[in-house]
Amino acid sequence: MYDSKHEEEEKKFExxxxxxxxxxxxxxxKETSSYNVFEANAYDSGEKHLIRILDRSKxxxxxxYSRTATLFVQELLHLQYxxxxxxxxxxxxxxxxxxxxxxxxxxxxxxxSLSEKNEEGFDPKDAQLVSKLIADALSDVxxxxxxxxxxxxxxxxxxxxxxxxxxxEGAFFLGNWSKYFETEPNDSSTTADDGKEDxxxxxxxxxxxxxxxxxxxxxxxNIDTKVVDKLLQMKESNPEIYDxxxxxxxKQHQENPELQNLIREILSVEASNLPxxxxxxxxxxxxxxxxxxxxxxxxxxxxxxxxxxxxxNLDNxxxxxxxxxxVKQVNRLRxxxxxxxxxxxxxxxxxxASFAYAKITNITDDTVAFQVKTTKPDSYLVTPSNGIITPxxxxxxxxxxxxxxxxxxxxxxxxxxxxxxxxxxxxxFLIPELLKTTTAENKHQIKLGVNQLNLQTIKTS
Numbered sequence: 001m002y003d004s005k006h007e008e009e010e011k012k013f014e015x016x017x018x019x020x021x022x023x024x025x026x027x028x029x030k031e032t033s034s035y036n037v038f039e040a041n042a043y044d045s046g047e048k049h050l051i052r053i054l055d056r057s058k059x060x061x062x063x064x065y066s067r068t069a070t071l072f073v074q075e076l077l078h079l080q081y082x083x084x085x086x087x088x089x090x091x092x093x094x095x096x097x098x099x100x101x102x103x104x105x106x107x108x109x110x111x112x113s114l115s116e117k118n119e120e121g122f123d124p125k126d127a128q129l130v131s132k133l134i135a136d137a138l139s140d141v142x143x144x145x146x147x148x149x150x151x152x153x154x155x156x157x158x159x160x161x162x163x164x165x166x167x168x169e170g171a172f173f174l175g176n177w178s179k180y181f182e183t184e185p186n187d188s189s190t191t192a193d194d195g196k197e198d199x200x201x202x203x204x205x206x207x208x209x210x211x212x213x214x215x216x217x218x219x220x221x222n223i224d225t226k227v228v229d230k231l232l233q234m235k236e237s238n239p240e241i242y243d244x245x246x247x248x249x250x251k252q253h254q255e256n257p258e259l260q261n262l263i264r265e266i267l268s269v270e271a272s273n274l275p276x277x278x279x280x281x282x283x284x285x286x287x288x289x290x291x292x293x294x295x296x297x298x299x300x301x302x303x304x305x306x307x308x309x310x311x312x313n314l315d316n317x318x319x320x321x322x323x324x325x326x327v328k329q330v331n332r333l334r335x336x337x338x339x340x341x342x343x344x345x346x347x348x349x350x351x352x353a354s355f356a357y358a359k360i361t362n363i364t365d366d367t368v369a370f371q372v373k374t375t376k377p378d379s380y381l382v383t384p385s386n387g388i389i390t391p392x393x394x395x396x397x398x399x400x401x402x403x404x405x406x407x408x409x410x411x412x413x414x415x416x417x418x419x420x421x422x423x424x425x426x427x428x429f430l431i432p433e434l435l436k437t438t439t440a441e442n443k444h445q446i447k448l449g450v451n452q453l454n455l456q457t458i459k460t461s
Contacts, residue, residue, distance in 0.1 A: 140174040336417070
């Protein structure tokens with residue numbers, strides 16, 4: 001894995017005695033601040049294994065030998081517990097001078113070195129494999145958090161230390177535990193705080209851990225995480241754009257609906273709705289069960305004023321007519337409904353901000369883009385002034401009077417809500433520009449007037 005820049009280190013390398021007698025063809029595979037990993041072939045079988053060697057000549061190890069040696073052994077023991085047979089315990093050795101501790105393991109690869117399906121059997125588009133990645137990584141996070149009192153494990157260790165071992169039915173594990181302490185020189189970080197919840201029980205930290213794993217999965221699938229980060233920032237303020245944007249990103253890069261659902265599920269996790277670890281694992285597994293649609297059920301869809309009936313039983317035809325109950329005939333230009341229908345009402349109280357509200361509902365089977373305009377932009381602030389609404393959903397609009405003047409605001413003021421169907425290939429962040437280029441016959445426009453209610457003149461009993 002490493003190139004000629006490591007030749008000097010390889011020249012200085014000397015394997016412990018037992019390993020020299022057991023393995024040949026040592027090649028540097030990976031270097032950490034506490035140990036080196038070498039590829040080597042077993043003399044008896046020719047099988048390729050990885051050899052971990054904790055080297056006390058390294059400055060980080062020498063300065064904290066007790067800690068790094070303990071973590072080195074703990075990491076091997078935990079890997080053997082998680083994946084029996086992955087650590088070749090008969091090769092474990094401590095050199096005579098105590099300067100080296102070494103052991104062989106089955107081969108593995110850091111997942112960030114794998115981006116496409118390859119001979120190692122890792123396919124980042126396989127929802128089942130990705131689900132196992134998350135479950136295995138969370139198991140290691142749980143152990144490090146609860147048993148070793150480590151915090152922000154994924155953030156501190158980094159995705160480069162999340163590894164894949166093909167030989168053990170696609171097992172994933174976190175390695176290089178010592179890296180956690182490279183930026184944490186004090187022992188206090190490993191001590192629990194006087195009865196306080198450990199890091200895994202912290203809902204916020206657990207949610208951040210799951211999000212970090214989600215970002216790792218997105219990178220493995222060559223999805224731009226900067227775009228996803230931007231969408232996540234809009235999740236609370238404009239959930240319609242968030243939902244639409246995430247769907248767009250996933251569908252552009254993924255054809256596997258199971259994986260799309262899994263990533264959506266992971267990204268939906270927040271501290272406020274965080275399940276426990278077992279519940280989360282169970283929930284992910286359910287996402288992989290395909291939904292079976294009954295073939296007898298008719299599917300009705302209405303698009304551009306045309307009614308489509310799939311799977312209809314034509315035996316129900318009477319006098320050449322098909323009777324369909326509960327289907328609303330919707331004009332193709334009627335895309336939204338607005339509540340209130342005619343005017344918004346501002347409630348005026350001296351020395352207080354004045355607000356009004358409206359709800360825009362998408363009544364189509366398509367995603368709708370909208371923009372709210374006013375005849376007096378200097379007098380009103382509209383939030384959001386534009387956005388998207390997915391089928392059957394709604395967006396609440398907040399109107400605020402910038403500087404209330406009862407004499408300047410009145411029934412002549414108007415708001416105009418313009419809606420269009422959002423084409424599947426359009427950028428949802430360019431709604432105003434898109435509306436300008438859309439022809440009038442493809443727009444649905446609704447006008448709202450302005451009412452004002454002066455609360456100062458209302459007497460209360």
